[in-house]
Amino acid sequence: MRPQLLLAACGAALTLAACGGESALPPTAGFGPNPTLPAPSRALFPTVKVADAVGWPAGETPTAAPGYRVQAFAVGLEHPRWLYRLPNGDILVAESNAPPKPENAPAPDRGVFDKVKGWVQGLVMKKAGAGVESPNRIILLRDADGDGVAEVKTDFLTGLKSPFGMALVGDRLFVANADALVAFPYRTGETRIAAPAVKVADLPGGLNHHWTKSLVASSDGSRLYVGVGSNSNIGENGLEIEGDRARILEIDPATGATRPYATGLRNPVGLAWNPEDGRLWVSVNERDELGNDLVPDYMTSVTPGGFYGWPWSYYGQTVDTRVTPANPDMVARALKPDYALGAHTASLGLTFYDGTLIPGLRNAAIVGQHGSWNRKPFNGYRVIAVPFAGGRPNGMPVDLLTGFVGADGKARGRPVGVQLDRLGAVLVADDVGNAVWRVVPA
Secondary structure (H helix, E strand, O other): OOOHHHHHHHHHHHHOOOOOEEEEOOOOHHEEOOOOOOOOOOOOOOOOOOOOEEEOOOOOOOOOOEEEEEEEOOOOOOOOEEEEEOOOOOOEEEEOOOOOOOOOOOOOOOOHHHHHHHHHHHHHHHHHOOOOOOOOEEEEOOOOOOOOOEEEEEEEEEOOOOOOOOOEEEOOOEOOOOEEEEEEEEEOOOOOOOOOEEEEEEEEOOOOOOOOOOEEOOOOOOOOOEEEOOOOOOOOOOOOOOOOEEEEEOOOOOOOOEEEEEOOOOOOEEEOOOOOOOOOEEEEOOOOOOOOOOEEEEEEEHHHHHHOOOOEEEEOOOOOOOOOOOHHHHHHHOOOOOOOEEEEEEEEEEOOOOOOOHHHHOOEEEEEOOOOOOOOOOOEEEEEEEEEOOEEOOOOOEEEEOOEEEEOOOOOEEEEEEEOOOOOEEEEEEEOEEEEEEEEEE
């Protein structure tokens, strides 16, 4: 395409993308077991409204809900995305971002407008703070004196490839890189691992439209579960490059043998075991470009062997007519998720509260909502708690942390991973604010 035409097309794309209409529904309509699913709204270019990433001014923090207090557990980090607590209370922080696309990645045959749209979306991600180079390391934070501030900060593991999920099984620490599950020897209390990685199993790489690989271990450590997102929005790059994607994989850590555990999950990120009944739950980012109020992200208990609709349907058996060829047989199999988390909230972090410091959160699901780019007005950009009873959601969410977007519409921070510290405080990774926040009762 000639440069003059490309520039004109790009200018038109930015103008059209910025002109999407305001949302017709309140954000609460997209939450709960039965969210409102309006008629799809489609345009040549998607609605684009992203909070420019600016970071926190000195002395400012997110806003804790009434009855809570927030402080910085650690600052001066570099794009912290995911958190993991070791048995001795040390907190591991994956400092990570998307890997560069490999030179031999398949290049889908896409039209000029799709290429321009992809270019616009790349600019959006940079504005949102996702354009930084991946640090490719895991940091160890230690709060030995229990004052709520980590006084020890070390480079625990370096030279990784866009690391995300972490899980300790016995004396082996597993890390889910963007393209492989690897393992390292671990000794309690050490602050750095120098041993080389041992590959356990390959993970899907390629285009890496969704690059994060979340990770949890079964209670007996005999199986590992990895969340792998799709290589596209709705399969527009061809389903042949979606092998072992949009699913949760079950991996034998002893042999590396891998099989699908659940499928049809567009971008399964947070994985957590429910403390009340032991079931696996996942937070899922749903598809874009159907309007401000579609499709709600969700969390759901995971049925082994279950299929959840992607790409042919959403929120159960609501058909996405954009996907060709249609597949009514697969739509008929699609399971309805348990609980919607709002349209375009980018609900990433998920953990269940099993501590004692905050009795009012007992068994609640804590969710880090990274925030929307495909919705007017914004949605997400907060940390919420969904009450549970008997292993099931039991009510509407309540805010724990807000204030990530200032009155000027710019993002001071964006919450991602959530975890509990050894005392039961809630920790939140903020990849724009480059901090880990700690939430306790006031």
